[in-house]
Amino acid sequence: MTEVERNVDIKLKMLIQACKETGNFKKITVTGFILLSNKIQEIALKLGMRPRNEAKDELLFDYMNMVNELFKKNLKVQIFNPDIFESVKKIELLFLRNRGDLPKTYTRELLRVYYLLRKFEIPNLYKSATGEGYFEDSNLNMLNFLSPNARKNKNKNTSKFRPLILQKVREQERALQNTLNNKLDQTNLERALFLKKLKEGITKSGNSKISLRGVLKDSVDYNQSPSIFIKYFMIGFALLCALCGIMILIEALQFPFISDVLSQTLFIFFGVIVVLILLYRMFTKR
Known part of the structure; x- marks a missing residue:
């Protein structure tokens, strides 16, 4: 107290x-x-x-x-x-x-x-996310070789261990989710944040070394909800443009004498759809 x-x-x-x-x-x-x-x-x-x-x-x-x-x-x-x-x-x-x-x-x-x-124990989100000392007493003690000191002493190619590491991370994630949903615990919440960062590092690093940098706060996406709203808006607008384009195409087939004007409008609508698809892919990658 x-x-x-x-x-x-x-x-x-x-x-x-x-x-x-x-x-x-x-x-x-x-x-x-x-x-x-x-x-x-x-x-x-x-x-x-x-x-x-x-x-x-x-x-x-x-x-x-x-x-x-x-x-x-x-x-x-x-x-x-x-x-x-x-x-x-x-x-x-x-x-x-x-x-x-x-x-x-x-x-x-x-x-x-x-x-x-x-009684809530809130973790220090500005704690280093290097993984040092996180797993001595957990089922992921095999991951201690990812800490900076271990990496200096061991020059191993960790790529062959990636599937096993990823499997262990997911298992520990599920265990931590069950524990934290029953009782909020500072240590386990820090571990859950680190595992999220570690999983992202494993999946994004490809054949390169697993990068563990920054602080635990970096593991939380605080802009997730607005991004989802923007993506749904782009999907909805693209569908609306596609519907308008189909209607214009039908009109052009029924009235050939105005097809020149309608074709320009149709080109604009489908151009907007292409731009929205590119923007959606960009937001998805982010």
Whole structure:
């Protein structure tokens, strides 16, 4: 427990006692909700997420869902389990509807969730992703030869080990996903991020050496959702252009005397489709 958390606990106990004496529990509810909101945002920021957009009244559970969705896409892991997520959603909606007033059972639930979130261990995403010391006590201790010190001492061609390494990485990934979805753990989350980076290094390096550079934060694609939206938009627009092109082609066959004008329009539509296909391939590679 940090000094800040210790001070928060002392003041919280004093506030609870004062609320019991006055019978007005709204202060403890509002204070508890602020603490809960700050803790959720603190966790998200440590994971490299953007701050919650309070200016646009972004709901707390929507913010939590965004964090969950991003890490599901990256690691198939949810940061906030369904129990915590549903509790926060229920509390927040009632809190907003009653303008800060909550029944005692909801206030207790609010404080319970807050203290559960305080137990979360968030990894250092700026930790080096070299793999040094990650696997001494795991099923991937064979990967320790990828660390910088081991690479200096061993001059082996690792290409023949790639299929075996990739298989072991995938097995360990599935094991870590199951573990992390049951309980968020700092060490295992760091391992999951490293394995994602390692797998990308193995699949992209071809016959060259496996590159392990940068920090763990590089393993998370924070722009994934916007990229997916852009790709779907390009597919939809390309299909619309193709449909328009087919209609123009039919019109040109039915009315040959305007075929010259329609052929130019048809050429433009199919040119746009080609450009969109090239752009889509570029985004897919990224």
